[in-house]
Amino acid sequence: MGYGIIGITGKKISLLSLGVIKLNKVEGQALKLKNIFEKTFSLIEQYQPDELAIEAPFYGKNVQSMLKLGRAQGVAIAAALSRSIPVFEYSPKKVKQSITGKGGASKEQVAAMLQTLLSFKDMPKHLDATDGLAVAMCHYFQRNPGIEKKSYSGWNAFLTENPERKG
Amino acid sequence: MGYGIIGITGKKISLLSLGVIKLNKVEGQALKLKNIFEKTFSLIEQYQPDELAIEAPFYGKNVQSMLKLGRAQGVAIAAALSRSIPVFEYSPKKVKQSITGKGGASKEQVAAMLQTLLSFKDMPKHLDATDGLAVAMCHYFQRNPGIEKKSYSGWNAFLTENPERKG
Numbered sequence: 001m002g003y004g005i006i007g008i009t010g011k012k013i014s015l016l017s018l019g020v021i022k023l024n025k026v027e028g029q030a031l032k033l034k035n036i037f038e039k040t041f042s043l044i045e046q047y048q049p050d051e052l053a054i055e056a057p058f059y060g061k062n063v064q065s066m067l068k069l070g071r072a073q074g075v076a077i078a079a080a081l082s083r084s085i086p087v088f089e090y091s092p093k094k095v096k097q098s099i100t101g102k103g104g105a106s107k108e109q110v111a112a113m114l115q116t117l118l119s120f121k122d123m124p125k126h127l128d129a130t131d132g133l134a135v136a137m138c139h140y141f142q143r144n145p146g147i148e149k150k151s152y153s154g155w156n157a158f159l160t161e162n163p164e165r166k167g
Numbered sequence: 168m169g170y171g172i173i174g175i176t177g178k179k180i181s182l183l184s185l186g187v188i189k190l191n192k193v194e195g196q197a198l199k200l201k202n203i204f205e206k207t208f209s210l211i212e213q214y215q216p217d218e219l220a221i222e223a224p225f226y227g228k229n230v231q232s233m234l235k236l237g238r239a240q241g242v243a244i245a246a247a248l249s250r251s252i253p254v255f256e257y258s259p260k261k262v263k264q265s266i267t268g269k270g271g272a273s274k275e276q277v278a279a280m281l282q283t284l285l286s287f288k289d290m291p292k293h294l295d296a297t298d299g300l301a302v303a304m305c306h307y308f309q310r311n312p313g314i315e316k317k318s319y320s321g322w323n324a325f326l327t328e329n330p331e332r333k334g
Contacts, residue, residue, distance in 0.1 A: 030254045033241070037248045059230060066233040067223065073234075074200070074241015075248065081204045082249065087197045 004133025015118040020126045033075045040079040052080040053139035056089040098138040110134050171300025182285040187293045200242045207246035219247040220306035223256040265305040277301050
């Protein structure tokens with residue numbers, strides 16, 4: 001479960017935090033949910049965000065995995081609700097399109113574009129982290145339509161400069 | 168979304184609260200989740216339960232409805248986690264079997280058996296309420312295997328006395 005936290009000062013966007021909540025060593029679903037809740041809550045306490053955005057997939061492997069994903073998102077949403085932070089959701093396609101201009105972009109393409117947009121040096125080990133950050137950036141673009149348009153053209157400029165990212 | 172709260176004193180089980188969180192007039196998923204979180208949290212504050220049990224369906228209409236259900240359960244789970252209340256889950260079949268002895272029992276059969284077990288006078292308008300209560304009772308039986316056995320035989324005795332409930 002990845003997350004990204006961005007700060008907006010005027011027209012300047014800065015990356016505040018980027019990471020994953022590691023759950024593979026946590027046994028049992030209840031304990032995993034507890035970890036997600038506590039970590040999300042502590043990130044909220046630390047960064048005091050104004051808004052929370054999450055991804056809402058339309059397709060899943062199966063109903064069981066969607067129930068688990070829903071619960072995981074539910075506890076993260078509750079952490080926000082407990083601090084009266086409004087929650088927004090975007091489809092994965094919308095997120096990818098917003099960042100790269102292509103709804104079918106790969107995780108790597110999204111990550112590379114985010115690295116350019118936010119000028120962070122080290123690419124995180126887990127692309128779940130940039131996936132989380134992508135939702136935050138998508139929400140920012142959604143709130144500032146003019147800037148989103150710039151991002152679209154930005155992707156083309158980016159491709160010209162980084163042809164290996166294409167396809 | 169139904170709930171039931173039971174109190175245990177020695178071997179005596181009593182019904183403390185039974186109801187539904189009405190969401191059909193609440194617009195938007197975020198607001199629905201907020202309502203579930205606040206209502207669950209206020210029930211927890213009021214009744215100070217030791218444990219929370221929820222139902223974990225294995226099948227759903229589609230992945231979208233399971234994602235929504237998962238989120239709804241997630242915020243309710245988070246309300247419990249925020250007060251360090253352990254969370255347990257049971258399949259719908261397990262719940263029905265635990266209450267009536269039959270994994271394929273109808274909502275009405277479950278409700279009627281609960282009415283007998285807990286001696287409540289008025290059947291709630293929404294069977295979602297008795298569905299919620301059934302999970303609480305299932306958890307109680309799970310914790311007290313001897314009592315669960317009594318419940319199985321109780322269902323047969325109940326059928327003899329209430330033949331119209333059969334089938």
